[in-house]
Amino acid sequence: MTRTAGLAGRRVLVAGAGVTGRSAAEALLALGARVTVTDAAEDRLASLASVGAAGAELVAGLAAPPDGTDLVVTSPGWRPGSPLLAAAAAAGVEVIGEVELAWRMSRDRDDPPTWLAVTGTNGKTTTVGMLESILRAAGLDAVACGNVGLPVVDALRAGHRVLAVELSSFQLHWSPSVRPAAGALLNIAEDHLDWHGSLDAYAAAKARVLTGDVAVAGVDDPMVATLLAAAPAPRKVGLTAAEPAPGQLGVVGDHLVDRGFADGVPLAEVADVHPAGPPGVADALAAAALARAHGVPPEAVAEGLRAFRPGAHRAQVVGEVDGVRYVDDSKATNPHAAAASLRGHPRVVWVAGGLLKGASVDELVAEVGPRLAGVVLIGADRDLIAAALARHAPQVPVRVVTAGDDGAMDQVVREAAAVAAPGDVVLLAPAAASMDMFTDYAHRGRAFAEAVARLRAARDASRTSTGAT
Numbered sequence: 430m431t432r433t434a435g436l437a438g439r440r441v442l443v444a445g446a447g448v449t450g451r452s453a454a455e456a457l458l459a460l461g462a463r464v465t466v467t468d469a470a471e472d473r474l475a476s477l478a479s480v481g482a483a484g485a486e487l488v489a490g491l492a493a494p495p496d497g498t499d500l501v502v503t504s505p506g507w508r509p510g511s512p513l514l515a516a517a518a519a520a521g522v523e524v525i526g527e528v529e530l531a532w533r534m535s536r537d538r539d540d541p542p543t544w545l546a547v548t549g550t551n552g553k554t555t556t557v558g559m560l561e562s563i564l565r566a567a568g569l570d571a572v573a574c575g576n577v578g579l580p581v582v583d584a585l586r587a588g589h590r591v592l593a594v595e596l597s598s599f600q601l602h603w604s605p606s607v608r609p610a611a612g613a614l615l616n617i618a619e620d621h622l623d624w625h626g627s628l629d630a631y632a633a634a635k636a637r638v639l640t641g642d643v644a645v646a647g648v649d650d651p652m653v654a655t656l657l658a659a660a661p662a663p664r665k666v667g668l669t670a671a672e673p674a675p676g677q678l679g680v681v682g683d684h685l686v687d688r689g690f691a692d693g694v695p696l697a698e699v700a701d702v703h704p705a706g707p708p709g710v711a712d713a714l715a716a717a718a719l720a721r722a723h724g725v726p727p728e729a730v731a732e733g734l735r736a737f738r739p740g741a742h743r744a745q746v747v748g749e750v751d752g753v754r755y756v757d758d759s760k761a762t763n764p765h766a767a768a769a770s771l772r773g774h775p776r777v778v779w780v781a782g783g784l785l786k787g788a789s790v791d792e793l794v795a796e797v798g799p800r801l802a803g804v805v806l807i808g809a810d811r812d813l814i815a816a817a818l819a820r821h822a823p824q825v826p827v828r829v830v831t832a833g834d835d836g837a838m839d840q841v842v843r844e845a846a847a848v849a850a851p852g853d854v855v856l857l858a859p860a861a862a863s864m865d866m867f868t869d870y871a872h873r874g875r876a877f878a879e880a881v882a883r884l885r886a887a888r889d890a891s892r893t894s895t896g897a898t
Contacts, residue, residue: 433530434537437461440497444513445504446473446487449527452580453502454480456530459586465498467491467513498522502530505576505599526603528596531581533606542585545719546575546594546607548638549615549647551766552712553577553595555704555739556615559716560593563733567725576600591723598634605637611722612638612662613645613715617652618765618788632656643722645689647711648677666690666722668714670707678714678721685714685730690721697731704739708769742874744770748881750888752851753778755842755881758858759874764793767860771797774854778845780877782808783861790817790860798822803848805830805841809865837866838880846884 439462443454446468454477457464464485468474474487481487493516494501501517501524509515509524517524525533535541545564547556557573564571571591574584584592594609601607617632636656639646644662648654649669657665666676666689673679673688680686684695685702702713717730739745742759749755756774761767763786771777771793777800794817803826806814811829818827828844830837845855857877867873 433460433533436500438463439499440465440495441500441502442467442491442494442498442517443485443502444468444507446470446477447504448578449580449582450504451477451480452582453527453530454485455483456534456582456586457502458483458485460534465491465495492516494520494522500525502527503603505597505603509602524603525605526600528575528581528594528600529604529607531585532604534582535585542589543591543723544594544607544609544641545591545723546596546609546612546638546641547615547715547719548596548598548601548613548635550618550635550763551761551769552615552708552715553597554760555709555743556613556712556715557593557595558740559713559734559737560719562737563716563720563725563730564591564593564723566733566736567720567729569725593719596638598631601637602634607637607640609638609641611643611645611719612641613668613719614638614653614656615647615711615715616650616765617656618763636660645715645718645722647715664722666718668711668718670711678718680710680714685710685717685734687717687721687727689718691727694727696721696727697734701731701735703737704744706769706773709739742871744773745874747878748885750846750881750885753846753849753853753855755845755855755877756857757874757877758856759863759870759877761858761860762862762870764788764790764860767858768793768796770856770858771800774800774856776800776802776853778803778805778849778853778855780805780807780841780845780855780857781814781859781861782806782811783859783863783873784808784865785810785813785861788860790814791821793860794818795821798825801825802850802853803828803845805844805848807837807841807866808859808861810861814860838876839883842877842880842884 441457441462443450443466454466467488469490471489492512561573569591572584572589573593574581576595576597639660643664644660645666646653646657648667669679678689683699685697687694696717702709745757747757758770761770806829830840863870863873
């Protein structure tokens with residue numbers, strides 16, 4: 430393993446010129462490394478002009494590491510089989526990710542920060558947000574980082590004492606030595622199978638979060654419970670939506686209760702958890718467990734959860750038109766997340782579609798079919814969802830929007846409005862990734878909200894012109 434303390438004068442290749450690539454390159458330059466950055470997109474490389482001015486070499490489209498390369502630091506989305514990374518492996522050059530780089534930098538410090546890590550198919554961002562809020566309520570210098578947006582390297586270099594680290598399966602794959610003080614695995618469902626190759630490989634990557642001192646996991650999920658039982662962590666804490674057994678956190682009546690780090694101590698009221706509902710409570714239990722593993726008192730858990738509010742595009746009401754509510758849950762980028770979102774509404778017009786990433790929607794459609802008033806489909810894999818609806822919910826009216834640009838959302842909202850009745854919810858919970866039509870899930874959510882606003886304005890203008898009130 431390459432120690433970061435010894436990187437001065439060594440040649441390091443950074444693969445990918447995105448957010449984490451920039452942060453990794455800046456950190457490596459500060460360590461005295463000879464840095465090359467490569468990316469297939471020349472515009473991304475051009476955005477790193479300041480990194481080039483600081484001494485890094487910017488080279489477009491490398492297919493193999495330059496001669497003498499000692500280490501490759503890859504952006505998380507790059508697959509192991511990509512030509513550059515495969516060539517590095519064949520040449521015996523170690524390949525790691527930005528999170529692993531941050532970990533090694535952390536270990537090389539005399540007084541490293543504490544890492545509290547979260548992964549899972551769904552709920553990661555909400556959980557690390559809750560955790561950050563709880564830690565700050567306890568008066569700690571804490572920050573949410575990782576897959577949530579702030580690179581871990583940047584959080585480390587800023588000097589924060591506790592890192593609430595969101596980790597994707599990609600990041601964990603490229604982080605072989607990360608051992609958080611406490612790590613939580615929330616849930617496992619089909620996602621990113623096109624990248625990992627199988628559900629077992631995906632789950633194995635996620636399970637790396639359970640290799641530190643304390644392993645926390647949602648034991649209501651059978652696969653996760655099995656992974657927790659097999660984890661090497663010396664202390665294991667389960668999370669359950671039911672009354673907790675010894676060694677678990679769970680729910681008793683109207684309270685989140687700790688039997689993992691105490692004997693039945695109430696931590697917070699269920700009513701103080703946002704977002705409300707079972708997924709929010711599950712995330713709150715995980716955040717509370719990680720905080721308790723770090724010695725945070727119950728009062729700070731309660732205060733932090735009361736203060737926390739979820740970010741945009743997570744079950745966010747964006748408007749009401751003619752008695753129909755429009756809800757943006759664009760962050761529901763896989764079937765597991767979409768199912769949780771759909772369960773929250775008794776009668777739904779579902780807006781779905783995008784890139785399924787190898788996941789099946791049959792189980793989802795079979796479960797939620799009875800509550801669907803209609804479906805509007807978009808995106809590259811819309812036909813796969815349509816076929817599942819035909820098999821499991823043939824009575825549900827389905828409308829398909831084939832347009833592939835921002836303007837498609839105006840048609841989507843019009844089609845949904847035509848199906849919906851007063852009291853219904855039109856729910857954007859796509860069960861799929863967004864990059865076939867949009868920059869990211871936030872872009873998709875904004876397009877939906879803007880289309881709803883235009884629909885409301887058009888209806889208001891129509892009523893005004895006809896004298897209706």
